[in-house]
Amino acid sequence: MAEKLFGSAIRRREDPALITGRAKYTDDLKLPNMAYAAILRSPHAHARITRIDTSKAKALDGVVAVFTAEDVEQSGVPGQIPVGWLLPNMKMPPRSLLAKDRVRYVGEAVAVVVAEDRYTAHDALELIEVDYEPLPAVADPAKAAQEGAPLVHENEPDNIAFDWEIGDKEATDQAFAQAAHTVSLELVNNRLIPNAVEPRAALADYDPINGKLTLWMTTQNPHIHRLLMSLASLGLPEHKIRVIAPEVGGGFGSKIHHYPDEAIVSWCAIQLGRPVKWQATRSETYMTDAHGRDHVTHAELAVDENGKIIGLRVHTYANMGAYYSTFAPAVPTYLYGTLLSGQYEIPNIHCRVQGIFTHTTPVDAYRGAGRPEATFVVERLVDAMARKLGMDPAEFRRRNFIPPDKFPYDTPVALQYDSGNYEGALNKALEAAGYEQLRKEQEEARKQGRYIGIGLSSYIEACGIAPSAVVGALGAQAGLWESAIVRVHPTGKVTVYSGSSAHGQGHKTTFAQLVSDMLGVPYDDIEIIQGDTDEVQYGWGTYGSRSAAVGGSAIAVSAQKVIEKGRKIAAHLLEAAEDDVAFEAGKYYVKGAPDKSLTIQEVALQAYLAHNLPPGIEPALEAVSFYDPANFTFPFGTHIAVVEVDPDSGEVKLLRYVAVDDCGKVINPMIVEGQIHGGIAQGVGQALYEGAVYDENGNLVTGTLLDYAVPKARFLPSFELDRTVTPCPHNPLGVKGVGEAGTIAASAAVVNAVVDALAPFGVEHIDMPVTPEKVWRAIQGAGK
Amino acid sequence: MYPPKFDYYRASSVDEALSLLQQHGANAKVLAGGHSLIPMMKMRLAQPGVLIDIGRIDELKGIRVEGDTLSIGPLTTHAAIAASEDVQRLATALSDAASVVGDLQVRNRGTIGGNLAHADPASDLPAAVLALGGEIEARGPAGSRTIAADDFFQGLFTTALDENEIITAIRVPTGQGTRVSAYVKFPHPASGYAVVGVAAVLDIAGNKVTTARVAANGAFECAKRLAGVEQALSGADATAEAAASAAEHATDGFSADDFMSDIFASADYRAHLLKVYTRRALQKALERA
Known part of the structure; x- marks a missing residue:
């Protein structure tokens, strides 16, 4: 009998290959x-291309081909990079594979060299002559939104990509008019660079005989x-494209x-007929x-005379970069505006978001995607209000939490929270931190000229966004369900095909844990297949903390279907009524007569032999679910x-x-803790160290790890x-997702702590990243 | 991250290296630990046609005490300097500085000679060598010469070294009587380089500082002595209070334009940090008295 693995901190089966260097990443693959x-990239944030001459590059020994946008156009392929989420009235500027007449950010692809080796390819890049006519650029979203700003897309009247709102503006304005107290903050949520350990890569192989392309690439969703x-x-x-995700070294979106x-x-592979x-x-x-x-956000919070929140008002400029x-x-709409209720009962919320095109690298989902931004707004405001009211920030939160008996709770920003016990988590965190004692130590330290700060962040996360019909109505050009096949082989070994696609999460371990428990099959008898479009039926992939809740649930549903099919076969073979056959720990038995039993392995063999199946039952033992x-x-x-x-x-x-987190039931505590550790590190990174900086001309100043500080x-x-x-309450596993939790909470907690530390100086806010110079200036400025 | 083509020569002696340098002239670069040059080549910021690898010339390695002088071979790694008991005892500031260069991998490969010759304004060793009153021995076609550290660092990535010279030794006087020293730095959170780093070397007799040599890197285009601090400390009490008050003179004689400025730390802030870290370096040195 298999021991219970769900909830067990077993070691990851992925790790031996990773730590011995045997794992194969895209760049490890070689084909004959x-x-x-x-790829040649634009050195300008905004410029007109007046001439490209590739002749010198083509003449270099070892160069196979040099292509530009014109070549792609002439090949007759669609050649577009589409956007996968549509909002009402959004602008729809086209984006092509290679820039033709104009470049709109530093790094935009202009030409591609294919050569016999990598060094020659890079040498040839320097031989391509491109004449650029530089044009004015704008990198800051608030500036790009103003009239007269340089246009990113010259055929549009302005840089406002979309103008989106959620909540009730009139009711919220009224709440502010009646408020006993209000606070407002100007917040910059700093631009971040993802920094997966493995940079992106692709290996394309086209077979001109059968017209099929095989593409190995660094993807979270093949x-x-x-x-x-x-x-x-x-x-x-x-059906003539196969996308494979080999080992993938992190993604974070x-x-x-x-x-x-x-x-x-x-x-290129299709043109050249070689990999x-x-x-x-x-x-x-x-x-x-x-x-x-x-x-760039202007945010306000209003409370009544009892310190109860009555309104939240937010206006945000969200930088889209040069293209969608x-x-x-x-990300800055349905993953942000909808989360602005946080953990609180806020009767009136209004949020307006203007997506803004700028001459910068496109901006998209990065670990947390919208939810860290929302948490930062809410948790900074809550702290600012607590300070204004002279109230302990923990007490102010407690006073405004949605109480456990109000679930399911409908927020004024479209979500229905299904469950929660916010005070429970807060109390546990306060206790673990020794909060009362910390406050005393803080007081003592201040007397000695030491500045200790304590910062809270009570976050809500929405993971596994679904159902598909709802996200479709919100603009997604994707379904957000997940698929799974659970296939029991004749010998009782199991292969699971999952539409999730791990790139560090440890699915091969956790999914096998839950299948082992459900089917009563030994853990080592279970193989997890993912990340290959020819092997896996379909999948929407791994992001948004969805793989356990959606991908894992799909596997659970398939496993249950297998159990039920097996029950029919077992009942037939045991000459018992189906209702009288129980399944437990890998064994079918007749209730009340446990001796009359068959293992799932025995049933699997009979299912494949198909010599004696009940009427209407097809051979084999597997199930698919979507x-x-x-x-x-x-x-x-x-x-x-x-x-x-x-x-x-x-x-x-x-x-x-x-950190006290509630991610529902936990399949593997070690993996969950690892996710929280990494998430916190990234959140602390955003708070204290990381920040992509563009200069006035749209040059990326933080272009390398020498200037861009990831947390060590x-x-x-x-x-x-x-x-x-x-x-x-609504999925078969009771799991919720944990991949982003640390990142969502940490930035606000750290900034709240720094501002708390500097309270004696009168400092009210410091923008992220909270670098030493900003702190020093805040102290200097506040003293004057 | 793919350098253009270059020729590679491995020299087995200083003479061979010098003759290769002579032969290839400005087209050649000397490769020691490779931790400054190779990254620049990978980014195609440096494109030498010829690399002359001196990394395996044994005569250029090692640490020796020669009377009242500590002699360090230019190919000695940061890790070896940091681990050397002689350096810890006789030139503590240098030991401190070597122990905080980059990370362990960098310290295991990077060399003191390469570091000083590269003269990155934010690297750690120049201030220590300068404050310790070190000398750099260089050999070229015309023979050997000795350059005082005070004359060696001339500007951004610029030294007194001629194009066809190689550093053959770094010599540091160990001082008479009670000499204490220390190096402290504010590391950049991304690169680990010094935003500001200060080396302080104090000779103490009784309860007084007889001589102080204090130098900083990170703050300026190259390592520089802090004359105001040195003067303030000369003959002062060997106390934390005196050190704190002397540190306030760290920016004396410098103008706002002298300070480096970047997106992480402005010139103003660097000038402020220079005072803070000067105080810390002096106090750390005094704690060792």
């Missing part, structure tokens, strides 16, 4: 006769890439999107991977950051970090984690 691509390659970029029939580069490489590989350099990923966040990345319009959830899931929690600020240098040291392990304390468990 393979050539190498390198089927979406196949669909968009077929429909918009290459025009090849969908950046490998969801459909970029020009992988399509260009595929197009072509492209591996982005780190500098290329900095210029071309969709960046994250980049909001795949799901970019969804699981469309009833609702989002709503993880929540409270995080507490403790910092010390050095008032001399402005340096911030993170002393402690306490030594910057971080050992995190103190705990959890509460409020199972998701």
Whole structure:
């Protein structure tokens, strides 16, 4: 009998290959006769291209071909990069694989070289002559929104990509008119560069005999890439494209999107009839991977005389970059505005978001995608209001939480939260942190001229966004269900085909854990297949913390179908009524007569032999399901950051970090903790270190890891984690998702802590990243 | 991240390296640990046609105490310098600085000679060598010469070294009587380079500082001495209070234009940090007295 694995912190089966270097990433793959691509990128944020001369590059020994936009056009392929989420009245500027007459951001692809080796390809890039006529550029979304700003798309009247709102403006304005107190903040949510350890890569191989393209690439969702390659970029029939995700070294959202580069490489392979590989350099990923966040927000909160929140009003400029990345319009709208109720009963909310085109790299989903932005707005405002009222920030939160007996709770911004126990998580976090004692220590330290700050962040997350009909109504050009096949082989071994596509999450471990428990089959007898469009029926992929809740649930539904089919066969063989046959720990038995039993392995063999099946039952033992959830899931929690600020240098040291998360039931606690650790690190990174900076001319100043600071392990304390468990009520596993929780909570917790530390100086806000110089200036400024 | 083509020569002696340098002239670059040059080549910011690898010339490695001088071979790695008990004891500031260069991998490959010759304004060793009153011995076609550290660092990535010279030794006087020293830095959170780094070397007799040599890197286009601090400390009490008050003179004699400025730290802020880190360096050195 298999022991219970659901809930067990077993080690990941993925890791031996990863830590011994045997795992194969896209760049590890080599095919006979393979050539190498390198892509020429615009050095200008905005320029007219008046001439491209590739003759010198073509003449270089070892160069196979050099292509420009004109060549792609002449090939007759659709050649477009589409947007996958539509909002009402949004502008729809086209985006092609290679820039033709005009470039709109530094890094935009202009030409491609294919050569016998990578060095020659890069040498040839320097021989391509492009005449650029530089044009004025704008990088800041608030500036780009103003009249007279340089236009990103010259055929549009302005740079406002869309103007979206949610909530009741009139009611919210009224609430503010009647408020006892209001606070307002001007917030910049800094632009982030994703920094997956493995930069993007693609290897395309086209077979001209049967017309089939095989594309290995760094993707979180191979089927979406196949669909968009077929429909918009290459025009090849969908069944003649196979997209494979080999080992993928992290994504954080950046490998969801459909970029020009992988399509260009595929197009080259088709033109040349030989395999072509492209591996982005780190500098290329900095210029071309969709960046994250980049909001400029004016936010206000109103309370009544009892300190109860009565209104929230938000206006945000959301930077889209030069073009829409795949799901970019969804991120600052339906993944942001809908989350602005946070954990609180807020009767009136109004949020207006203007998506703005700028001469910068496109912006799209990055770990958390909209939800960290919403949490930052809400949690900064809540802290500011608590301070204004002279109330402890924990107490102010407590007073305004949605109480447990009000679920399901309809927010004024379109979501129905299905469950939650916010005070439970807050109390647990306060206790773990020793909150009362911390406040005393803070007081003592201040007397000695030391500045300790304590920051809370009580976040709500919406994961596994669904059902498909709802997201379709909101503009998604995608379904958000997931598929699974559970196939029991004649020997009782099991292969699971999942539409989820892991790139570090450990699905091969967690999915096998839950199948092992359900089928009573040993863990080692279960194989998980994912990330290959020819093997997996369909899949929408891994992002938005959806894989356990949606992909895992699909597997559970299929496993249950297998159990039920097996029950029919077992009942027939045991000569018992189906209702009298129980299934437990891998064994079918007649209720009341446990000796009359068959193992699932024995049933599987009989199912395949098909010598004696009940009438109407087809041979074999497998099931497919396409699981469309009833609702989002709503993880929540409270995080507490403790910092010390050095008032001399402005340096911030993170002393402690306490996180209490509720992600529902936990399949593998070690993996869940790993996700929270990584998420917190990235959230702390945004708060203290990371920030993509463009200069006035649209040049990316933070173009390498020398200038763009990702958090190092030594910057971080050992995190103190705990959890509460409020199972998701509507999926078969009770799981909710945890991949983004740490990132969603951490930025607000850390900034709240720094502002709390500097309260004696009268500092009310510091924009992220909270660098030492900003802290020093805030102290200087507040003192005057 | 793919450098253009170049020729590679491995020199087995200083003489061979010098003759290769002579032969290839401005087209050649000397390769030691490769931790400054190779990244620049990968980004195609440096495109030498010829690399002369001196990395395996044993005569250029090692740390020796020669009377009242510490002699360090230019190919000695940062890790070896940081681990050396002689350096820790006789030139503590240099040991401090070597121990905070980059990360462990960089310290295991990067060399003191390469570091000083590259003269990155934000690297850690120049301030330490300068504050310790070090000398750089260089050899070229015309023979050997000795350059005082005070004359060696001339500007952004610019030294007194001629194009066809190679550093053959770094010599640091170990001082008479009680000498204490320290190096502290504010590392850039991305690169680890010094936003500001300060080396302080104090000779102490009784309760007084007899001589102070203090130098900074990160703040300026190259490592520079902080004359105001040195003067303020000369003959001062060897106390934390005196150190704090001397540190306020860190920016004396410099104008706003002298300070480096970038998106992480403006000139104003660097000038402020220079005072803060000067105080910390002095106090750390005094704690060792």
